[in-house]
Amino acid sequence: MEVTIEERAERVLSQVPDWIWNGDTLPVPVEHIADSCFGLHIRDVDDLRTAPGIPDLPATQSLSGLLLPAHGEIWVNATEARESKPRRRFTISHELGHWCLHSAGGAVWCRSQTVDPPNGSAEPRPAYPPEESEANEFAAALMMPAHLVRRHYERLRRRDRDATFQQLCTIFEASGAAMGRRLRRVV
Numbered sequence: 001m002e003v004t005i006e007e008r009a010e011r012v013l014s015q016v017p018d019w020i021w022n023g024d025t026l027p028v029p030v031e032h033i034a035d036s037c038f039g040l041h042i043r044d045v046d047d048l049r050t051a052p053g054i055p056d057l058p059a060t061q062s063l064s065g066l067l068l069p070a071h072g073e074i075w076v077n078a079t080e081a082r083e084s085k086p087r088r089r090f091t092i093s094h095e096l097g098h099w100c101l102h103s104a105g106g107a108v109w110c111r112s113q114t115v116d117p118p119n120g121s122a123e124p125r126p127a128y129p130p131e132e133s134e135a136n137e138f139a140a141a142l143m144m145p146a147h148l149v150r151r152h153y154e155r156l157r158r159r160d161r162d163a164t165f166q167q168l169c170t171i172f173e174a175s176g177a178a179m180g181r182r183l184r185r186v187v
Contacts, residue, residue, distance in 0.1 A: 009141035027173035044078040065091035086175040097138030146186040
């Protein structure tokens with residue numbers, strides 16, 4: 001029987017030692033999980049184009065993050081990280097997804113348009129490799145475990161239906177786009 005990406009993320013979370021995460025407290029400490037459980041150093045870097053092995057990209061294209069398996073590093077776009085803590089968390093989780101699902105030793109770089117969850121606009125997201133979609137799915141499941149999303153959604157909905165969505169984003173330290181997509185999947 002094939003293990004789903006959701007199950008892979010749940011397995012990672014179930015193996016996190018209690019001193020890092022107790023399985024209940026939010027937000028899920030994705031940076032500590034990447035560092036302490038996988039030995040991946042997180043680096044906030046102003047220019048990800050300086051990473052070894054990155055191809056030449058047009059000046060209009062930026063990188064959100066990259067995984068350097070041979071160096072045991074996840075590089076995060078420092079500008080994006082300063083602008084949005086949820087974005088930084090998602091990028092780290094996304095790159096950890098590549099580590100857990102696709103790591104074959106070579107660098108994995110992620111352009112901003114592939115890490116950004118769909119923003120709900122009518123414009124379809126351009127097609128990109130399935131590995132990017134899988135890493136996004138892993139990131140969402142890691143940051144927003146299904147059972148915790150359901151629990152907090154039900155608890156908050158009983159109190160104030162109108163504030164529920166924003167409260168969930170705050171509790172999970174997730175962007176509205178990522179939370180909206182996650183809610184559609186698990187609630």
